[in-house]
Every structure is written in structure tokens, then in C-alpha cells.
Amino acid sequence: MIIDVVTLFPEMFDGPLGYSIVKRAIEKDIVEVNRVNFRQFGKGKHQRVDDTPYGGGAGMLLKPEPLFDAVDSINEREPETKKRIILMDPAGKPFNQAMAEEFSGEEHLVFLCGHYEGYDERIRSMVTDEVSLGDYVLTGGELAAMVMIDATVRLLPEVLGNADSAQTDSHSSGLLEHPHYTRPVEYRGMKVPDVLMNGNHGLIAEWRHKESLKRTFERRPDMLASYDLSDQDKKLIAEWKTEEME
Numbered sequence: 001m002i003i004d005v006v007t008l009f010p011e012m013f014d015g016p017l018g019y020s021i022v023k024r025a026i027e028k029d030i031v032e033v034n035r036v037n038f039r040q041f042g043k044g045k046h047q048r049v050d051d052t053p054y055g056g057g058a059g060m061l062l063k064p065e066p067l068f069d070a071v072d073s074i075n076e077r078e079p080e081t082k083k084r085i086i087l088m089d090p091a092g093k094p095f096n097q098a099m100a101e102e103f104s105g106e107e108h109l110v111f112l113c114g115h116y117e118g119y120d121e122r123i124r125s126m127v128t129d130e131v132s133l134g135d136y137v138l139t140g141g142e143l144a145a146m147v148m149i150d151a152t153v154r155l156l157p158e159v160l161g162n163a164d165s166a167q168t169d170s171h172s173s174g175l176l177e178h179p180h181y182t183r184p185v186e187y188r189g190m191k192v193p194d195v196l197m198n199g200n201h202g203l204i205a206e207w208r209h210k211e212s213l214k215r216t217f218e219r220r221p222d223m224l225a226s227y228d229l230s231d232q233d234k235k236l237i238a239e240w241k242t243e244e245m246e
């Protein structure tokens with residue numbers, strides 16, 4: 001996969017790209033990440049990338065030419081790849097695990113990071129996706145792009161050591177993940193559940209599924225609406241609802 005980040009602050013990506021799973025994926029050539037500073041396509045002696053809004057109002061807007069030119073330069077460098085051009089925008093579609101999975105199947109992702117008051121509207125005409133990290137306003141699109149890159153890259157084949165670990169992660173299966181325990185067996189009076197130590201894989205899987213379901217029911221009941229509940233799941237949920245009312 002190729003990822004291009006179009007940004008005024010390429011150095012901000014040193015940290016997230018330089019550690020742990022994303023770093024290893026880059027080293028193993030599973031992903032190539034390029035940073036394109038669109039300041040280089042700014043206008044005039046001062047390479048201006050922003051200007052005042054027509055009609056007045058507070059703040060400066062990103063001009064269309066530097067961002068269009070930056071994307072043109074990526075198309076010139078990689079003319080053959082099929083690209084998703086993703087605009088970082090608090091008014092976009094909220095990012096989630098399903099979107100990360102979709103992105104991880106793409107050949108080339110281009111993240112456009114905004115700044116100042118926002119974009120000249122015409123910039124939207126070249127993008128395939130407008131995506132928000134969540135319902136809050138960040139200073140720039142960089143932190144949002146970093147999160148989306150991290151969530152996407154860890155899903156690429158052969159990036160995670162244990163191929164199963166992404167499948168059981170919270171949000172991948174449609175449920176939150178079950179609790180985990182490691183040594184010691186007892187710590188400050190808190191014991192590891194017996195079922196995890198009896199070696200019976202059927203019982204362990206059953207316990208984990210039940211705990212996932214319970215955690216989702218308690219913390220994120222909205223997720224259950226799109227989860228394919230078995231008859232046994234429905235029975236358990238009915239019991240927990242009755243317990244809640246008692």
C-alpha cells in the first residue's frame with residue numbers, strides 16, 4: 001500500500017510513523033508513507049497557501065491551487081495507482097473500524113490535512129471521501145490522519161505478529177473485546193477466572209464470547225443493533241435486562 005499525507009506540518013508525523021507496528025510495516029515495505037508539504041505549491045514570494053474568505057468572516061481559508069497542485073504531483077509520481085483521496089474534515093463521515101477495514105483493502109490512500117478555518121469549497125471536488133475523527137474540532141487534520149493511518153496499517157496482511165489479534169479486537173467482531181488476564185494468578189485479592197486456566201478451549205471460547213456480549217450490552221448497547229445475535233445471545237441479554245430492573 002502507498003499512503004501520501006498532504007500537510008503543512010510533515011514533521012508532526014515523525015512520532016507516529018517512527019514507532020511500533022507502523023514503523024515495522026514501513027521497514028518491511030508493507031506500506032510506503034510519503035509526506036507532501038503543500039507549502040511548496042504556495043503562491044508568490046511567501047508561498048501563500050491561505051487567504052481571506054469572500055463575503056467576510058473570521059479566519060483564513062486554504063486556497064485551492066496548492067492542494068490541487070499537491071495532488072497533481074502525487075498523480076504524476078504514481079500515475080497508475082487507484083487512489084482514495086480523503087479529506088480530513090470535522091463535517092465528514094465519522095471514522096470507524098469498518099472504514100479502517102475498507103481503507104486497508106485499497107492500493108493508495110491520500111490524506112488531505114486542513115488547517116486554519118478550513119478549505120475553499122472547490123477542494124471537495126477532487127476528493128473521494130470526507131472523513132471526521134469525531135465530533136470535536138482539532139487545530140489541523142494531522143492528528144486525525146495519524147489515527148486513521150495507524151488504524152488502517154495494523155490491518156494490512158502480515159503487519160500484526162499474531163494474525164488473529166485484529167479479528168478479536170473491540171469493534172472488529174461487532175462486539176467489544178472480552179477481558180484478558182496474564183500472570184500472576186492472584187493479584188491484590190483479584191483472581192484470574194478459573195475457566196481460563198482449565199485448558200478447555202471450548203469453554204474458554206464460550207466464556208469469552210459471553211463476556212464480550214456482556215461488556216457490549218453494558219457499555220455500548222447501540223452496537224448490538226447491528227450484531228447478528230444468536231438465540232443464546234438473546235436469552236442472555238433478556239436475563240441481564242431483567243437483572244437491571246430488579
Ligand code: SAM
Pocket residue numbers: 087088089090091112113114115116117118119131132133134135136137138139140141142144
Ligand atoms: N471551521 C471548520 C469547521 O467548523 O468545520 C474547522 C476547521 S479546523 C480548525 C482545521 C482543520 O482541522 C479542518 O479543516 C480539518 O482538516 C481538521 N480537523 C479538525 N477537526 C477535525 C476532525 N474532527 N476530524 C478530522 N479533521 C479535523
